[in-house]
Amino acid sequence: MPSRKFADGEVVRGRWPGSSLYYEVEILSHDSTSQLYTVKYKDGTELELKENDIKPLTSFRQRKGGSTSSSPSRRRGSRSRSRSRSPGRRPPKGAHRSASASVSHQADIKEARREVEVKLTPLVLKPFGNSISRYNGEPEHIERNDVPHKNTQEKFNLSQESSYISTQYSVHPRREEIRLKEVDSKEEKFVTKELAVRTFEVTPIRAKDLEFGGVPGVFLIMFGLPVFLFLLLLMCKQKDPSLLNFPPPLPALYELWETRVFGVYLLWFLIQALFYLLPIGKVVEGTPLIDGRRLKYRLNGFYAFILTSAVVGTCLFQGVEFHYVYRHFLQFALAATVFCVVLSVYLHMRSLKAPRKDLSPASSGNAFYDFFIGRELNPRIGTFDLKYFCELRPGLIGWVLINLVMLLAEMEIQSRAVPSLAMILVNSFQLLYVVDALWNEEAVLTTMDIIHDGFGFMLAFGDLVWVPFIYSFQAFYLVSHPNEVSWPMASLMIILKLCGYVIFRGANSQKNAFRKNPSDPKLAHLKTIHTSTGKNLLVSGWWGFVRHPNYLGDLIMALAWSLPCGFNHILPYFYVVYFTMLLVHREARDEYQ
Numbered sequence: 285m286p287s288r289k290f291a292d293g294e295v296v297r298g299r300w301p302g303s304s305l306y307y308e309v310e311i312l313s314h315d316s317t318s319q320l321y322t323v324k325y326k327d328g329t330e331l332e333l334k335e336n337d338i339k340p341l342t343s344f345r346q347r348k349g350g351s352t353s354s355s356p357s358r359r360r361g362s363r364s365r366s367r368s369r370s371p372g373r374r375p376p377k378g379a380h381r382s383a384s385a386s387v388s389h390q391a392d393i394k395e396a397r398r399e400v401e402v403k404l405t406p407l408v409l410k411p412f413g414n415s416i417s418r419y420n421g422e423p424e425h426i427e428r429n430d431v432p433h434k435n436t437q438e439k440f441n442l443s444q445e446s447s448y449i450s451t452q453y454s455v456h457p458r459r460e461e462i463r464l465k466e467v468d469s470k471e472e473k474f475v476t477k478e479l480a481v482r483t484f485e486v487t488p489i490r491a492k493d494l495e496f497g498g499v500p501g502v503f504l505i506m507f508g509l510p511v512f513l514f515l516l517l518l519m520c521k522q523k524d525p526s527l528l529n530f531p532p533p534l535p536a537l538y539e540l541w542e543t544r545v546f547g548v549y550l551l552w553f554l555i556q557a558l559f560y561l562l563p564i565g566k567v568v569e570g571t572p573l574i575d576g577r578r579l580k581y582r583l584n585g586f587y588a589f590i591l592t593s594a595v596v597g598t599c600l601f602q603g604v605e606f607h608y609v610y611r612h613f614l615q616f617a618l619a620a621t622v623f624c625v626v627l628s629v630y631l632h633m634r635s636l637k638a639p640r641k642d643l644s645p646a647s648s649g650n651a652f653y654d655f656f657i658g659r660e661l662n663p664r665i666g667t668f669d670l671k672y673f674c675e676l677r678p679g680l681i682g683w684v685l686i687n688l689v690m691l692l693a694e695m696e697i698q699s700r701a702v703p704s705l706a707m708i709l710v711n712s713f714q715l716l717y718v719v720d721a722l723w724n725e726e727a728v729l730t731t732m733d734i735i736h737d738g739f740g741f742m743l744a745f746g747d748l749v750w751v752p753f754i755y756s757f758q759a760f761y762l763v764s765h766p767n768e769v770s771w772p773m774a775s776l777m778i779i780l781k782l783c784g785y786v787i788f789r790g791a792n793s794q795k796n797a798f799r800k801n802p803s804d805p806k807l808a809h810l811k812t813i814h815t816s817t818g819k820n821l822l823v824s825g826w827w828g829f830v831r832h833p834n835y836l837g838d839l840i841m842a843l844a845w846s847l848p849c850g851f852n853h854i855l856p857y858f859y860v861v862y863f864t865m866l867l868v869h870r871e872a873r874d875e876y877q
């Protein structure tokens with residue numbers, strides 16, 4: 285039987301969950317199976333603590349004075365701030381997303397909340413609003429002997445906090461927390477209304493807070509990525525696309541430009557815009573903006589996909605030559621790049637006239653940087669939301685169409701009656717991914733791209749050029765570099781893809797449901813922790829298994845759709861490498877927040 289360090293009835297100091305503060309507690313009991321101690325705080329709260337979170341009284345120095353005590357009761361401001369936000373609720377735009385660039389905006393928002401909450405008194409105090417910095421299950425090393433209950437007022441506060449702590453900390457399931465959140469959400473409406481009257485200030489952010497390596501980094505990305513894209517496609521066109529054959533033969537620039545191709549690209553974009561405008565599909569509200577407004581979005585991406593398939597099917601039936609796209613693939617990539625540059629210039633120009641409250645929290649005041657990251661958060665022409673439209677339609681649906689073009693090109697070039705198994709795998713894996721994104725279109729409204737980043741060159745290029753022309757790379761590769769895949773190998777790849785998909789979808793659905801309605805009874809069994817931002821994080825279910833299960837699933841899928849290309853060359857695995865870098869970077873942005 286494992287030994288225990290502390291005896292029942294012993295008075296020790298127990299760490300206040302999620303903080304680095306220790307309070308006097310009495311050991312009530314010890315559970316030998318879970319190795320948890322049940323302890324009682326002075327105000328009567330009982331909690332279960334790990335042995336690591338308990339220290340003998342003797343291991344603390346008595347602090348002199350105490351006027352600067354940071355005991356929870358001293359942080360009433362923090363708690364009040366937190367009180368106004370239902371845990372798990374997304375905050376208004378700008379407060380939400382991870383980015384060092386948004387520091388000043390965040391401060392602004394916090395300030396707004398503080399002002400609002402002053403008006404909300406008397407408060408039903410909620411514990412540990414901003415006082416819990418992070419809980420990682422391990423004790424923190426900073427140990428301070430903050431003595432609670434300095435006076436009656438403090439004692440009262442701690443007691444208020446303590447009465448909630450076990451549910452807040454979510455050592456136990458969240459039913460009680462859900463009840464509290466319902467009360468919370470009523471108050472929230474009032475808070476949102478208050479926020480609506482606050483004016484939004486855009487304070488330029490310091491150079492060191494800029495993301496992507498600041499102006500030099502952004503410069504490199506803006507000029508480097510298009511060059512990289514063309515080099516990658518040119519490498520792939522070589523008979524032997526080995527890295528040793530770098531650089532590939534370069535075509536003259538004029539050979540890459542074809543006005544007709546540009547016209548076809550424009551036509552594609554306009555058809556998608558037309559489908560977007562169709563009054564079919566439900567209309568939902570996005571997350572609250574800084575001024576409390578919620579924009580409306582029509583969810584008809586899946587219908588757009590069905591309609592596009594019908595149009596493409598009809599064209600195939602009519603004998604339209606899709607091989608044209610394969611033969612002019614580089615010209616299409618250039619047409620899309622030119623379109624994206626023109627769009628970015630337009631976006632930047634219009635953003636100069638945009639009211640401050642409409643600017644992205646990521647914008648900095650530096651024109652070049654803002655051209656890249658995007659100045660305006662939700663540029664709209666009437667009800668037409670340019671960013672939301674570009675995120676899912678022309679590029680993502682375009683990716684599926686390009687894959688189909690490659691499948692047909694493979695059959696033609698390799699004189700096949702049916703496509704290769706490798707090509708079928710790549711096409712179906714990626715089709716599933718795109719259909720899933722369109723089917724779950726609403727989830728895009730809570731991604732960092734929509735909530736935090738403006739619409740500028742980065743997303744325009746990412747959505748309209750990078751996604752369709754890089755993500756279809758495996759199919760493009762297979763056209764000129766066939767790879768025979770056996771059925772047993774194909775089965776393993778399918779299993780890998782499905783595993784990735786189950787993790788990806790399970791995690792994203794759980795997170796989206798939680799962000800949409802933290803009180804969802806279906807999520808009542810899940811555990812959460814409170815964070816210093818005032819939001820809650822899931823720490824069980826998929827989100828208790830690994831920090832970013834959705835990224836993990838996505839990466840597994842990325843690997844699964846590269847494997848059909850075989851192991852002759854590294855190029856088809858470029859996507860996995862790039863994607864790992866992208867997700868690690870996104871993870872860091874999220875973690876920063």
Ligand SMILES: NC(=O)c1ccc[n+]([C@@H]2O[C@H](COP(=O)([O-])OP(=O)(O)OC[C@H]3O[C@@H](n4cnc5c(N)ncnc54)[C@H](OP(=O)(O)O)[C@@H]3O)[C@@H](O)[C@H]2O)c1
Pocket residue numbers: 373374375380381382730731732733788792795798799819820821822823827832834835838866870874877
């Ligand atoms: N194929 C591609 O190129 C590509 C590129 C990027 C992303 N993706 C995929 O798109 C999906 C969305 O990506 P994303 O970058 O927006 O990241 P995400 O991880 O889905 O979203 C980040 C947000 O999730 C919330 N969150 C993080 N940890 C949480 C937890 N433990 N409990 C509850 N909520 C938590 C946080 O919301 P709050 O801020 O509200 O706390 C955070 O801001 C992912 O599956 C990703 O793999 C694909």
Ligand SMILES: CC(C)CCC[C@@H](C)[C@H]1CC[C@H]2C3=C(CC[C@]12C)[C@@]1(C)CC[C@H](O)C(C)(C)[C@@H]1CC3
Pocket residue numbers: 505509675676680717720721728731733742743745746747750751
């Ligand atoms: C520096 C640039 C080249 C970076 C470009 C990044 C973009 C390619 C990505 C940023 C956000 C991504 C994204 C998807 C695709 C790739 C991005 C646009 C996504 C539409 C893929 C399907 C998913 O299901 C998704 C809808 C969750 C996802 C949203 C984010």
